[in-house]
Amino acid sequence: MKIAIVCYPTFGGSGVVATELGIALARRGHEIHFVTYSQPVRLELLSPNIHFHEVHVPEYPLFHYQPYELALSSKLVETIRSFGIELLHVHYAIPHAYAGYMTKKMLEDEGIYVPMVTTLHGTDITLLGNHPFYKPAVQFSINQSNVVTSVSQSLKEDTLEIFDIRREIHVIPNFIDKTKYNRAPEDCQRSLMAKDDEYILTHVSNFRKVKRVQDVVRIFHKVQQQVPAKLIMVGEGPEKEGAELLAEELGIEEKVLFLGNSNEVEHILCFSDVFLLPSEKESFGLAALEAMITKTAVISSNAGGIPELNQHGVSGYLSDVGDTEDMIRNTLKILKDDATLQAFKKRAYERACIFDIHNILPMYEEIYDLAYKS
Ligand code: GMT
Numbered sequence: 001m002k003i004a005i006v007c008y009p010t011f012g013g014s015g016v017v018a019t020e021l022g023i024a025l026a027r028r029g030h031e032i033h034f035v036t037y038s039q040p041v042r043l044e045l046l047s048p049n050i051h052f053h054e055v056h057v058p059e060y061p062l063f064h065y066q067p068y069e070l071a072l073s074s075k076l077v078e079t080i081r082s083f084g085i086e087l088l089h090v091h092y093a094i095p096h097a098y099a100g101y102m103t104k105k106m107l108e109d110e111g112i113y114v115p116m117v118t119t120l121h122g123t124d125i126t127l128l129g130n131h132p133f134y135k136p137a138v139q140f141s142i143n144q145s146n147v148v149t150s151v152s153q154s155l156k157e158d159t160l161e162i163f164d165i166r167r168e169i170h171v172i173p174n175f176i177d178k179t180k181y182n183r184a185p186e187d188c189q190r191s192l193m194a195k196d197d198e199y200i201l202t203h204v205s206n207f208r209k210v211k212r213v214q215d216v217v218r219i220f221h222k223v224q225q226q227v228p229a230k231l232i233m234v235g236e237g238p239e240k241e242g243a244e245l246l247a248e249e250l251g252i253e254e255k256v257l258f259l260g261n262s263n264e265v266e267h268i269l270c271f272s273d274v275f276l277l278p279s280e281k282e283s284f285g286l287a288a289l290e291a292m293i294t295k296t297a298v299i300s301s302n303a304g305g306i307p308e309l310n311q312h313g314v315s316g317y318l319s320d321v322g323d324t325e326d327m328i329r330n331t332l333k334i335l336k337d338d339a340t341l342q343a344f345k346k347r348a349y350e351r352a353c354i355f356d357i358h359n360i361l362p363m364y365e366e367i368y369d370l371a372y373k374s
Contacts, residue, residue, distance in 0.1 A: 195228070
């Protein structure tokens with residue numbers, strides 16, 4: 001099938017899922033066209049089945065806000081026409097589903113019919129879509145999609161609660177390509193990050209408020225008082241500075257490494273023991289899945305879709321949002337001896353394997369068939 005994928009090309013989870021999905025579909029023989037404002041960060045290699053079409057938004061001084069949706073839908077119309085695209089898959093409703101709807105309408109005017117699949121990722125529903133400034137447009141464009149998917153049951157329920165949705169929402173969980181994470185332990189250069197006797201705790205996110213990165217630092221502060229440990233913080237975002245300041249205030253700045261955005265998350269995760277995800281909202285928690293596939297136990301909140309991934313007492317532990325004391329206790333339970341840690345690591349890996357791309361990709365292919373026939 002010839003598929004156009006619209007996504008954010010950045011380090012955010014929705015962009016990562018869209019990119020990995022496109023790469024996997026291309027390997028299965030589909031022709032994939034990414035349409036976005038810059039080359040997606042995880043799209044390192046273009047192949048004969050993968051194309052990238054850049055959306056340019058010229059700066060014009062009259063506009064206080066440059067009209068990205070207009071440029072995106074125009075680019076989509078041009079791409080769909082030129083390449084005979086059969087299906088449009090938009091990731092993250094805002095503003096992609098809206099631009100996708102306009103694309104469909106413009107093409108219908110020329111007698112071209114292209115079905116649209118919209119995948120809801122989380123904050124497009126729970127934080128932004130919810131806002132009265134966006135809500136009518138988001139609800140309308142979700143209802144106008146031929147097929148709607150969400151990355152967890154929890155996100156589906158949130159969507160049905162927040163909006164008046166007339167479409168069925170199909171749950172297709174996020175996925176991982178486990179072959180990308182099969183680094184041998186001797187290739188993991190753990191010594192670069194910590195001493196032999198130190199545990200490594202990791203957090204990866206976009207450092208937005210919902211991630212509660214200060215909780216991450218506070219949990220680590222107490223944990224390192226009990227066991228030797230380092231904390232690796234990966235990502236960039238508005239809350240990063242506050243987390244750095246807190247680490248300084250608590251006198252642990254030498255034990256907390258802020259690495260910024262990285263294309264090598266799997267290298268960092270491969271020497272991690274515990275992944276911390278105390279988020280206030282999380283529709284799925286892709287970063288936790290990436291940690292689990294590298295045999296890292298997860299200490300998380302029980303927000304949103306996280307319990308659909310992290311199993312309490314199995315792959316890690318879940319606590320109420322903000323209950324850092326419980327998260328500290330749970331981290332120490334995992335780190336209490338090597339046998340316990342290894343058991344959690346093994347079970348985290350086994351749980352993550354359920355979300356391997358080979359299990360999830362056929363679900364998307366089924367959805368494409370459904371949309372195509374609609
Ligand atoms: O985590 C973020 O804030 C980024 C955001 C995105 O859309 O890029 O992530 C959302 O989508 C991810 C991929 O489906 C999910 O794994 C994240 O849980 C979700 N984030 C939130 O719901 C806060």
